[in-house]
Amino acid sequence: MFDCDREAIRKNFSVSCRPLPLPIPDTAPAWVLLEPLAYIADHTNATTAEASSSTGHTVRVTVCFTDPLGVSHVCVHCPSLKDTDFCNRLTVVCSEKDYLILSVVFIFGPHAQQGLREYFVYKASPCRPSLHLLPGPFPRGLTDTDIALVPDDDDGAHFVLAALRFTLHPWVYDLHIFSSRTWAWSLKVAQAEVSPEVRTGVSTISASKAIRLGGGTVGWVDLWTGIAVCNVLDETPVLRFMPVPQLMPGHMEGSKSSGPIRNVSCSNGVIKFVEIEKHERHDPDGRSFDDMDTLTDSDCLPKPKVVGWRAMTWYRMASWDHWRRGCMAYDHEISVDCQRHSMLLPELTDNNAGELTLKNMLASFPVLSLTCDCDDIVYMLCETKSGHKKSWLISVDLRKKMLVELAPFPLQGYFDLAHPSILSKYLNIAPGLDLSVKASTKDAD
Secondary structure, rough: OOOOOOHHHHHOOOOOOOOOOOOOOOOOOOEEEOOOOEEEOOOOOOOOOEEEOOOEEHHHHHHHOOOOEEEEEEEEEOOOHHHEEEOOEEEEEEEOOOOOEEEEEEOOHHHOOOOOOEEEEEOOOOOOEEEOOOOOOOOOOOOOOHHHEEEOOOOOOOOOEEEEEOOOOOEEEEEEEEEEEEEEEEEEEEEEOOOHHHHOOOOOOOOOOOEEEOOOEEEEEEEOOOOEEEEEEOOOOEEEEEEEOOOOHHHHHOOHHHHHHHEEEEEEEEEEEEEEEEEOOOOOOOOOHOOOOOOHHHOOOOOEEEEEEEEEEEEOOOOOOOOEEEEEEEEHEEEEOHHHHHHOHHHHHHHHOOOEEEOOOEEEEEEEEEOOOHHEEEEEEEEEEEOOOOOEEEEEEEOOEEEEEEEEEEEOOOOOOOOOEOHHHHHHOOOOOOOOEEOOOOOOO
């Protein structure tokens, strides 16, 4: 729904992109929005941990948190390397409980052409966080969206990584498993148990993310077709298919740009789905011909439709065979009654009605809250219809149809959904930490 600022997006991908200072929370947030790309920056605090790459270079990772409505981020520093030794910014692959997986692509020396991709696992701790290099060889053709992280619920010292890869045979998948107990990869074949209708209508799953559904069960999410569900801890894993709701009418004719409009999450076993639809409606102030004795020339001309949006949620358990409707709200229905909102965002003011409203904003990039008792709250990115570059991150309670909070969003060219993460619960975030950010010791010329 947003116009692409290609130059801003290019700069956002660049390794020379530097993090902005974050407000320091007084206590560790219960959960945070984590930026999907890490920064190359020399930044240390109580969350810092380090390890060695396979080429012997020190990799130092620091997590920088702030409350939701701010976007937390990860900083990586390699003292002996410079910016040009990395291929774009580093990727935060996934995060579950006190674990985080980070993907790094080095492009120095003999790896300048093909690149050397390595994965690191960060384990949070209030005392001493740790960082470890995952061993290769990695599954052939592995991409970051294929990887699911399953911490051991009984033994917090161990975890499993699962990577689902399609084969040449329809609905037969290779399931690559990494276990921290053996510190090695293994391979299983996941057979699918799906109906003839699914086999006919869905050829394959192209996952954009993986979500943990409880225990060893993981869902690889294709935001257009459905979720491939599998217990990765089973000796003989079986794959089943869970379709997602069809596109809302306003998106049926458009291109499938999944990132900005749809998202799926799972919290306490409840799978939640959200879509933001670009919605066109007639001008509510328009007059009907039935009430008019005289038509002016302007009355005879076609009236442009008002472009707005609406958000809708659905939910289900993994064992159900159906989705249940959650909440739906149109932009003009969402109440904004806090005086400080109008001070932060004058564009909320409707000059005609003299009230605050979201109908002058366009929304996209929905993220579902991880707070159990706030399952109707959706975070989204907004900008004014006037098209200037300033953006805001807002949270909306769709059930109550009200704006909860908003804050200026400083990351221009934002291109992907933030990761909701509870990693912050397991770290020491004390007031007064030195959170200054320094550039890499060897920046590119």
